Amino acid sequence: MNIVLILLPLVATALTLYATKKIRKIFKKEKEILHLLGNVNPGLTDPNGFGGLDMKLDGLNIPSKYRKIFYEMTDGDICIDCGANKGKFINACRHNDATVFAFEPNPVLANALARFNRDSDKVHVINAAVGAVSGTADFINDPDNFGDEGGNIVGAYSERKTNKQSVEVIDLADFLDKNIIKKDKKIYLLKIDIEGAEFDLIPGLVKNKIHEHARYIVCETHARFFPDGTAKLEKLKDLIAKSGITNIDLGWV
Numbered sequence: 001m002n003i004v005l006i007l008l009p010l011v012a013t014a015l016t017l018y019a020t021k022k023i024r025k026i027f028k029k030e031k032e033i034l035h036l037l038g039n040v041n042p043g044l045t046d047p048n049g050f051g052g053l054d055m056k057l058d059g060l061n062i063p064s065k066y067r068k069i070f071y072e073m074t075d076g077d078i079c080i081d082c083g084a085n086k087g088k089f090i091n092a093c094r095h096n097d098a099t100v101f102a103f104e105p106n107p108v109l110a111n112a113l114a115r116f117n118r119d120s121d122k123v124h125v126i127n128a129a130v131g132a133v134s135g136t137a138d139f140i141n142d143p144d145n146f147g148d149e150g151g152n153i154v155g156a157y158s159e160r161k162t163n164k165q166s167v168e169v170i171d172l173a174d175f176l177d178k179n180i181i182k183k184d185k186k187i188y189l190l191k192i193d194i195e196g197a198e199f200d201l202i203p204g205l206v207k208n209k210i211h212e213h214a215r216y217i218v219c220e221t222h223a224r225f226f227p228d229g230t231a232k233l234e235k236l237k238d239l240i241a242k243s244g245i246t247n248i249d250l251g252w253v
Helices: 002-045 050-060 064-072 088-095 107-116 172-179 198-207 229-242
Strands: 078-082 099-103 123-126 129-131 135-141 163-171 187-192 214-219
Touching: 050 064, 050 088, 064 088, 064 214, 078 088, 078 172, 088 099, 099 172, 107 123, 129 135, 129 172, 129 198, 163 172, 172 198, 187 198, 198 214, 198 229
Parallel strands: 078 099, 078 187, 099 123, 129 163, 187 214
Antiparallel strands: 135 163
């Protein structure tokens, strides 16, 4: 009986903490839903202004600090999309009438993006992966989900990612040098979301001083794909810091 009396307050406390945690999660989710719903009406009534742009940025699910980049983007800017997937980044750039070079190794998605953007002479969809050197690589994705955002060329297999196909890899630094830099143009925004290949790509960009020709470079990192992922990420951060580079941001998404 004494044990029961002792345990009851402990159990009650544990249940209270559990319930509080669940309630907080519910309210957090509700806040996110209300935020999205709050942008629906402006997006419909102001499709060509901030309302429409904010709806597109909500789809990107990026930290709010990056919205300023899109608010300041103009029709003379050049944006590079590495890992275009379903084209949400393209849509946000198109809203500002910017020029976009979008790389997507998944042929199903790349072909669809080319069709969706055929009305624009400013969107260039390239069915290829990007890397530090040109060549080919095995692209791995989920055969039952061709919109899989985790498709990659770094050998990150999983229970579902079992489909493998050879894809072209374009040397990004070389592409940017020939198509933009040597034409005396500047990159406004370079977005990198390439599922782990960034650990080879970015050192190549730094070596070729591509960052000196770009206003913003943003990247989502994927250390989780590698057993030594934490070490890879720290090495990349160290390279950026020691090179005195201030326009490469690894906090995208």
